[in-house]
Amino acid sequence: MSYPIVDVEVTRPAPALQLDADEDGVALVSRRDGRVVGFALHPMRRGSRLSAHRVSALLDPEPGDGRPPAPPGPDAPTISVVVCTRGRPELLELCLEGVAAQRPPPHETLVVDNAPRDDRTRRVAERFAGVRYLVEPCPGLDFARNLAVQRATGEVVAFLDDDAVPDAGWMGGLHGALADHPDLGAIAGQVLPSELRTASQVAFERRGGFRRGNRQVRYQGQELAGNPIYPYGAGMLGAGCNMAVRRDVALRLGGFDEALDTGPPLPGGGDIDLLHRVVRAGLPLVYEPRAVVLHRHRPDAEALRRQYDSWGRSLMAFVTKTYMSDPVGRPKLRRLVRWWFATQGRQASGGVLRRRPDRTSAALAELRGGIGGLLGTYGRSRRRSAALRATRGAPTVAILPWGDVVEDYLEPIGLTLDDYAERLSGGWLFGYAEALSGAGVRSVIVCWSTNVRRPERRMHVPTGAVLWFLPPSRLWRVARRRLADPYAWDARAARAPGASRMGAALARTAAPYLSTTPWRLRRVLRAEGCRAILCQEYEEGRFDLVVALGRGLRLPVYATFQGGDHTRTLLERIVRPRSVRRATGLIIGAAAEAERVRRRYRPGPGRIAGIPNPLNPAAVSTVARDAAREALGLPLAGRVVAWVGRTDIRPKGLDILLDAWPAINRDGQVGLLLLGTGSGAGWLRDQLATRRLTGVVWRDEYVLDRDVVNRHLSAADVFVLPSRQEGFPVALVEAMAAGLPVVACDAPGVRAIVGDGDDAGGVVVATEDEAALAAAVRALLADPDRARRLGEAARRRVAARFSPAAVGAALRVALIGT
Missing domain, CATH: 3.90.550.10 (Spore Coat Polysaccharide Biosynthesis Protein SpsA; Chain A)
Structure with a gap:
């Protein structure tokens, strides 16, 4: 049995057709100016002859309008x-x-x-x-x-x-x-x-x-x-x-x-x-x-039978999966199952009555598949796909960011969970994902979120990394109600109004452990076939819990240093030494912090890898200084100092910068560009109003548009980093990649980035020394040639030390071993 497929151009007279002796019918494709507008299938006697009039009558009786699509314009999606x-x-x-x-x-x-x-x-x-x-x-x-x-x-x-x-x-x-x-x-x-x-x-x-x-x-x-x-x-x-x-x-x-x-x-x-x-x-x-x-x-018949079986099996597996995850749709899903089985049953019996064994065979194949799809097929396939991912796929690392829930990071800077998944890029986290991807390692980022009721899998739009958002435990929610600021430096500042001192102290101690739900994390690790776990910080309660989970799952656990250099509670001080020693390894780019960890926790030999965070220099594109200043409404003449980051006052040292600013701008000819927002935005706004500092321009916004950040950097002569606490300040590295000389306080990790000697990309001064900070900034502003040399050295240093390719290769060796 075969049918010829015949194209019929409806703007011209239809052709007459002669079927061959082995052709049992004809398929007619209606076209208008070459575009498909209809399709019709007709059984025929073998050897039939069809006149042009008969062919026209057999064309699809409800053709499309044949409207040609307009050519795509310059703004059409690619x-x-x-x-x-x-x-x-x-x-x-x-x-x-x-x-x-x-x-x-x-x-x-x-x-x-x-x-x-x-x-x-x-x-x-x-x-x-x-x-x-x-x-x-x-x-x-x-x-x-x-x-x-x-x-x-x-x-x-x-x-x-x-x-x-x-x-x-x-x-x-x-x-x-x-x-x-x-x-x-x-x-x-x-x-x-x-x-x-x-x-x-x-x-x-x-x-x-x-x-x-x-x-x-x-x-x-x-x-x-x-x-x-x-x-x-x-x-x-x-x-x-x-x-x-x-x-x-x-x-x-x-x-x-x-x-x-x-x-x-x-x-x-x-x-x-x-x-x-x-x-x-x-x-x-x-x-x-x-x-x-x-x-x-x-x-052939066997291949077609397998296809129908897979259709039934797949549909009912889809029903099983969706029934578990979509309570609202369950009535329709039950209706779908009843309708589908009844339809297939009618088709099977109808095929018998009409002596159409092909229809009976098709319906029975779908019925067999559908029954199998309802009997645990989806669960078995999930386990198989996880095993395939673990044994056949690219090596996969689960990355766990710092903090109880991701909203603690997002809300102070005015971002949502959708922004995090679809727009946010850069930073250590997504820099790691990009670098690991380039080294052939897949990243699965696992966050806990108050905005999800059940585990939710997404993918990060800029990098393609897998994202999991998990709900925190109910006990964490109880503890969190007793805390105004769970990350405060002391228990008094952490306590919520109306909470008892004892209740707040217990909540502050337990919250980092209670937010993490190990049973849900375990499911994610197995479903994604993860071969290792990487925590953002080792000085955090989640790290302690994950080390214990990793030992139970026989998964290696690592942690990085991104600025967390102290314990916060008595429980952490008791548990942390054991966790650090049981961890498979630590990734610490700052030499001073690595030495502190060795002295305090005594990890085994070879457990610390000195790998910096990656930054893609191509992401930092500069424009002409005059053009940048004109776009920002700044005077073309004069000198400009820039700062970019989160307005977390104490860690970022913004109070130090404000104290130093009168000395930097004592002649009134220097501008200060501030770009960023955060938990200290209100304090900074009040201080700028109270102190009446001249030359300060602040964009109170967490900017996701890279062009805006690059424009601010391009407008500056010097970049300043007054931080007390850092791990790997991305803004500093971006400024160096833009060719800016930097003046930075000696926070953890800073000196390793800026460098010493002839290849240094800037000047490092003592932490909390506003006089030294002001003097170093003024010295660079007064010596453009030296500033230019330092800026060129800064750009070379970033390209040589922090490229995603170099860092990704080192991370693969540290985390996977090959």
Whole structure:
């Protein structure tokens, strides 16, 4: 049994057709000016002859309007095309030929070779100009898809299966959907058969195939008239062989679920799950019939049976997963299960009555898969994907930031959890993620958050790192109500109004331990296949708890130094020495702090690695000084001192800077640029008003736009860092990367960054010495040649010592061992 597929241009007279002796029907593709507008499938007697009039009558009775999409403008979103493949180079070549013929061309094309057994796929990819070849060692389609989302540089990621060839207007259709619906989160395109040469291919298409009609449809919201199970239906939103999603949306939703599409026991469902989550997140999903691909259906009965089995299994695995995580949708999910099993039962019995064994076989295969999908398939697949990630994937490190909950960091600077996941970059944390990624190590960042009720997996948009947000324990919430400032230097300042001294003291002692939920962390570590744990600080209660957990899980535990150089409570002073000695290692870039740790805790030999934090110099781009000052409204003449950071007054030494400022600006010709906000913003505002300091310009905002930060640095002559407490001050390194000479107080870690001798990038003065700070700043302002030499040395020092490539390689050796 076979059907020829015939293109019919509706603007010209239809052709007459003559079927061959082995052709049992015909598939007619209606086109208007080359664009697909309809599809019709008709069984026929073998050898039938169809007149032109008969062919016209058999065309799709409800064609699309054939409206051509407008060419994308200069501001149109960029599209990365992704083909995930495994061991099918012949099909891949056809797919890439179709991509190469697209007009307009895509922003980039990525081929992800999933667990390759040989280099045939790489050789095919290399034959096409502009194709980027990636390898995902973990077998499983959603592992490959997630790698593509992380590495893509386009704003939209369009996925093709290797057995699908894009029609000539496919890219135009995607751009058309984006132009028609600028707010969309995802696109599902039309899928037609590329051939109908076998009985299985014909049977699949006669049962419905992947077709969704010729009209553009916008899915949005949680209700759809006439559909009581929307948005939970089986594949109602589209198919993974022809779908596109905004990159930031995919990352915000945590990417594809890697427990789906893993092969046995669960060979599908990732597309259903992600497209459903797009709609559940309140984002529009558009079905775009102008974005057409031609799919090679399964050619034999056994392959088709496995596909139907996987459809049923995947759908019910999706139902199982979603039922656990989406209580609001449970009534619709129960309705979906009842409707689906009843429908498959009717199709199986109808096939028997109508003597259509192909339909009976298809329905029974889906029923078998569906029953299996309800009987623990998703749980088994989750365990399998975790084992694959641990044994076959890139080595994975879990990174645990400092602080009880992430809101303690975000709220003082006016940021949200979405800002953290989608916009925040730089700093030690995301610098580590970038550096480790470049060294082939995957990062999983685990935070505790008061804004989530259950564990939530997302992906960091700027770096692609996995993000987990976990709710803290209820006991922590009880303790936190007794604290005004859990990070205060003493118990008195930490106590909340109305709390007893004893209650506040106990809460301050217990809070760092109670916020961490080891049972939830354990699940994350196992699900992500983590091989090591890295805590931001060793002088923190969470580190003590994680060391104990790591020993139970037989996972190595490390910690870095980012400024925490003291214990806060009696319990920490008792527990900390044992925790430090039991930890696998510490990463301390500051020599003075490393010496303090050796004296106080006596870690074993070789346990401390002197690795600095990374900074990508390319992220710091300067502009002409006059242009920067003009943009900031500063006078072009005169001298400018800059400071950038969080307005945490005591650690950052802003009181020292204010005390020193009258001496720095004694002639009234020096300006001070302050950029940043934080918990001390109110104090700083009051002090500036009370002291009436001249020449001070303060932008009270935590700025995420790198161009704004770079503009402030470009406008300055000198950068000043008056801190009392630091670990690795990123703002200082960014200023040096911008070619600014620096004057910094001798806080922990600063001297190792600035340097000594001929290669120093600035001047280091004693901590809390405002007179020395003022004198050093004035000396540099008065000697432009020396300032220029120090600035050039600063830029060279950053490039040589703090590049992500160098730091990432050192971190891989320290954390993974290879």
